[in-house]
Amino acid sequence: MKKHLLLLTVALSCGLFSYAQVSFGVKAGFNAASMSVKQGSPSVTADTKMVPAFHAGLIADIALSENFSLQPGLFYSAKGTKLDVPGPTVGQEKVTATTHLNYLELPVNFLYKHELGPGKIFAGFGPYLAYGISGKIKVSSQYFVNREYDVKFENKQQSPDSASVAYVKPFDAGANFIAGYEFKMGLVFSVNYSLGLTNTSPYDNETEKNHYLGISVGYLLHKRK
Incomplete structure (x- = not known):
């Protein structure tokens, strides 16, 4: 009985991957990163600015049907912001705090693709989960x-x-x-907006949420002709 179940599981898995048409690739690009910051009680929204950053990593494209695919990835992604804190009196110099945070990030995007010219235009969305690995704050x-x-x-x-x-x-x-264009030969251009929904600050009376606008170029291998 166990042997039959094992054979059935293997057969179903092979059938799924045969249908799914999995492609693997690489992707990298630029992040225009910032944060939404609220401080104090009652909370006041801080005036934050963008800092340049980047991302790079691996992606898998799992074709679910002719027009839909699931695209997970694993990235090294840099985030952060620049925050100007005014002096306590009029005319006193402000202090600038620049935050750089580095994460391992796992996005899972559900994409819709449509044939257009020499490739496909696509758009989609999905959740992401990230884990912090290093960072600096310069004041x-x-x-x-x-x-x-x-x-x-x-x-x-x-x-x-x-x-x-x-x-x-x-x-x-x-x-x-995310939205972009995928050529039949595997080259991919995309833009994405990452919206943090969790408070990353452990401090009382402070809320910090990451967000960034990304521009990427990638290449998918083993594309089906």
Whole structure:
């Protein structure tokens, strides 16, 4: 009985992958990264600015039908923001804090594709999950000594004996929206918007959510002609 079940499982798996037409590839590009930041009680939305960043990694394209596919990926993705904090009095110099965060990110996009010219135009959406691996926060001003903080991805607040360390929650999750064009020979161009939905700050009275606009180029191997 176990032998029959094993043979049936193998047969179904082979049939699924035969139908699915899985292709693998690489992808890399530019991130215009920033954050939505709210601080204080009652909360005040901070004025954040974009920082240039990048992403690079692997993708798989699983054709579910002629027009639909599932496209998971695994990326090294850099995020962050620049935040200007005004001085406490009028005319006092502001302080600039620049945050760089590096994640391993797993997006899973559901795509609709349509034949157009020498390839297919596509659009889709899906969730993503990311795990923080490294980061820096640089604080600069004209009249004070510049400071640099190492980011530790732990869900705890800064203690007095770790003044050079800032903490960020290790997990980030949200939604991803993507559109682009795929040539028959495998070259892919795309734009995507990543919207963080989880608060990555462990500090009281503070909310931080990642977001970025990405522009990518990729190549899918073993494309079916």
